[in-house]
Amino acid sequence: xxxxxxxxxxxxxxxxxxxxxxxxxxxxxxxxxxxxxxxxxxxxxxxxxxxxxxxxxxxxxxxxxxxxxxxxxxxxxxxxxxxxxxxxxxxxxxxxxxxxxxxxxxxxxxxxxxxxxxxxxxxxxxxxxxxxxxxxxxxxxxxxxxxxxxxxxxxxxxxxxxxxxxxxxxxxxxxxxxxxxxxxxxxxxxxxxxxxxxxxxxxxxxxxxxxxxxxxxxxxxxxxxxxxxxx
Amino acid sequence: xxxxxxxxxxxxxxxxxxxxxxxxxxxxxxxxxxxxxxxxxxxxxxxxxxxxxxxxxxxxxxxxxxxxxxxxxxxxxxxxxxxxxxxxxxxxxxxxxxxxxxxxxxxxxxxxxxxxxxxxxxxxxxxxxxxxxxxxxxxxxxxxxxxxxxxxxxxxxxxxxxxxxxxxxxxxxxxxxxxxxxxxxxxxxxxxxxxxxxxxxxxxxxxxxxxxxxxxxxxxxxxxxxxxxxxxxxxxxxxxxxxxxxxxxxxxxxxxxxxxxxxxxxx
Numbered sequence: 001x002x003x004x005x006x007x008x009x010x011x012x013x014x015x016x017x018x019x020x021x022x023x024x025x026x027x028x029x030x031x032x033x034x035x036x037x038x039x040x041x042x043x044x045x046x047x048x049x050x051x052x053x054x055x056x057x058x059x060x061x062x063x064x065x066x067x068x069x070x071x072x073x074x075x076x077x078x079x080x081x082x083x084x085x086x087x088x089x090x091x092x093x094x095x096x097x098x099x100x101x102x103x104x105x106x107x108x109x110x111x112x113x114x115x116x117x118x119x120x121x122x123x124x125x126x127x128x129x130x131x132x133x134x135x136x137x138x139x140x141x142x143x144x145x146x147x148x149x150x151x152x153x154x155x156x157x158x159x160x161x162x163x164x165x166x167x168x169x170x171x172x173x174x175x176x177x178x179x180x181x182x183x184x185x186x187x188x189x190x191x192x193x194x195x196x197x198x199x200x201x202x203x204x205x206x207x208x209x210x211x212x213x214x215x216x217x218x219x220x221x222x223x224x225x226x227x228x229x230x231x
Numbered sequence: 232x233x234x235x236x237x238x239x240x241x242x243x244x245x246x247x248x249x250x251x252x253x254x255x256x257x258x259x260x261x262x263x264x265x266x267x268x269x270x271x272x273x274x275x276x277x278x279x280x281x282x283x284x285x286x287x288x289x290x291x292x293x294x295x296x297x298x299x300x301x302x303x304x305x306x307x308x309x310x311x312x313x314x315x316x317x318x319x320x321x322x323x324x325x326x327x328x329x330x331x332x333x334x335x336x337x338x339x340x341x342x343x344x345x346x347x348x349x350x351x352x353x354x355x356x357x358x359x360x361x362x363x364x365x366x367x368x369x370x371x372x373x374x375x376x377x378x379x380x381x382x383x384x385x386x387x388x389x390x391x392x393x394x395x396x397x398x399x400x401x402x403x404x405x406x407x408x409x410x411x412x413x414x415x416x417x418x419x420x421x422x423x424x425x426x427x428x429x430x431x432x433x434x435x436x437x438x439x440x441x442x443x444x445x446x447x448x449x450x451x452x453x454x455x456x457x458x459x460x461x462x463x464x465x466x467x468x469x470x471x472x473x474x475x476x477x478x479x480x481x482x483x484x485x486x487x488x489x490x491x492x493x494x495x496x497x498x
Contacts, residue, residue, distance in 0.1 A: 004409075012338060013320075013338060013409075015335050015336070017333060019330065058331050058332075059330060059331030059332075061332075061333060061334060063334075063336055065336075101330075101331075101333060103333070103334075103335075103336075105335070105336050107336065107338070107339070109340070109341050131330070133327070133333060135323075135333075135335050137320055137338060139409030139410045140409065140410075140412065141412055162412055162413070163413050164413070165413035165414070165417070166416065171316075171413070171417075174413060175318070178318070178319075178320045178321065179320070179321040179322075179323055180323070181323040181324075181325040181335075183325050183327065185327075185328070200410065200412060200413065201318070201320060201410055203320070203323050203335060205325050205327070205333065207327050207330070207333075
């Protein structure tokens, strides 16, 4: 089984976070995985206002919950099967202060993979540029190599240990460790640390400080020829 | 007294039975039933073979060591959440240098319902008694041996093997489920324990027994309009008599037992 590690295709075990450093209006769309850049419609808004007078104020986080809904037509329940539906946030407009972070996640395992596609170039889960991040809960044991699907040469490894649970006590011990996270900082396409070891079910935070617009993608999901061409 | 009497001894009856049981071929059926706590759909086939004929006066034909090779394809739905606990990945907060603390939301892992396919085959041996059934159908008397009662089938080691096969099938069917790894062994054990030997015999008995119970083995046929003398010329036609009644019984005619067919006729 392949690990669904791909910042271009967000699932319930993933989060995409973007920090907004400058005041302004940032519009975005929630699109099916693979659909980024295909539309000029950016219906949702992140409004960034000046930082408050509180100088030492810490970064605040706003979490946007994404759901997939079927369109309804007419007065009642005439659901057109030809309509694939759309992704909607729980808040169509969020207002944050400069320097704050907005995090997107879908809690529903049945929601199909999606991407956050901002109108501004720096703001997209399909091209992580700066002051942003991607988190992923690793669901399969083994060694998972990740790369940048855009071919920047970014490469790292996450080794996921199988807890080999046999008893209720071991199960409880494993569950108690699910709250542990591991941080990987990525600066100019270089992950630090490049290799991490975690336990099954734990979360890795990929924090992009600055970069050319990369993805965090399971190497097994990336077309081998594309990788070779990029090299 | 009967006017026509025909008899076969055990040796002939054995030959006849061997031929007839082979001609039955493979029978199959499908349906739905219960497998322990699960609703299950099944397709089952059975082939009879072997069997030793023993004629026992006055009316019993015993078939010992009758073999039934059976094969069953099962399919049932397993809601994994019924057997292993839900997993909740708590909110995780991590401090990012020069940025601040970032938190993920709590994530609930919802276990899916999966289809478990199981394919298994084995054989069993049993001893059955045949009664003799007579019927007149479209001018032909049919003499058949019919399995009496419901044989008590012993599945023996097959049930343990089938339980093991179900455990393997469960492990294979859920292997794709994210995060299932730590629970795989526990899940397989829990599912097979829920089914148990009783669940298997409760399924196998009713769906396999019909391959034996009530099975009819043709013994012979007699035309109701029975030719006693063939035609010997254009002015000397064949002579027929009508078989009015037919009877069959096992008689002990020393030194052996015989299956005897008795016919009453009229011109």
